[in-house]
Amino acid sequence: MAALIRWAWLLCALLLTACAHPISIAPDLGSLETPAAPVKRGTVGLYMSAEDKARQVTTPGGGGDKVSYYPYRDLESGIYRVLGNIYERVMLVPSPADVEALAKQGVSVVARTEIITQSSSGSALTWPPTFFQVQLTCTFTDVSGTTIAQTFITGIGNAEFSEFQSDFSLAAKRAAQDALKKMQSAIIAETKLE
Numbered sequence: 623m624a625a626l627i628r629w630a631w632l633l634c635a636l637l638l639t640a641c642a643h644p645i646s647i648a649p650d651l652g653s654l655e656t657p658a659a660p661v662k663r664g665t666v667g668l669y670m671s672a673e674d675k676a677r678q679v680t681t682p683g684g685g686g687d688k689v690s691y692y693p694y695r696d697l698e699s700g701i702y703r704v705l706g707n708i709y710e711r712v713m714l715v716p717s718p719a720d721v722e723a724l725a726k727q728g729v730s731v732v733a734r735t736e737i738i739t740q741s742s743s744g745s746a747l748t749w750p751p752t753f754f755q756v757q758l759t760c761t762f763t764d765v766s767g768t769t770i771a772q773t774f775i776t777g778i779g780n781a782e783f784s785e786f787q788s789d790f791s792l793a794a795k796r797a798a799q800d801a802l803k804k805m806q807s808a809i810i811a812e813t814k815l816e
Contacts, residue, residue, distance in 0.1 A: 777801025
């Protein structure tokens with residue numbers, strides 16, 4: 623009987639323990655329209671380390687649960703698309719410090735990103751987050767590593783229960799989409815990146 627009671631308590635503890643539900647924060651890239659602004663000359667090299675792309679992040683959801691995702695991996699294509707909308711040419715570069723390789727590829731500026739996310743939900747019964755935030759910093763350097771400019775934006779996404787019944791990542795995707803659109807506008811407006 624004592625063993626049965628212990629198993630019952632263990633089962634209750636497992637049920638009450640918050641778990642992390644996997645989601646994707648990758649937005650619809652079709653929403654990233656090409657801006658009317660003139661294309662910036664030169665080739666931009668986008669650098670994301672393998673460590674960043676492999677980094678899994680866990681943030682709060684609803685009902686005491688959490689959500690987990692890979693912000694750099696999920697947003698890499700979107701950031702690439704934004705840079706491609708603005709510059710004549712964009713390419714992924716394996717190292718921002720290999721000056722010789724960057725010069726051979728014709729890279730004139732290197733873009734590095736930092737992504738910080740937050741999420742929450744007021745729901746005690748459902749786990750998908752109803753609020754999501756993506757802070758996106760993009761640092762631009764010349765091939766020697768000297769900082770030219772830096773943009774910092776915050777994307778916000780909200781979703782109600784009735785909306786995310788078919789897409790549990792909806793608030794996150796909306797925040798990522800908002801962040802990428804704002805990033806595009808910020809880079810276009812940055813006069814140091816002419």
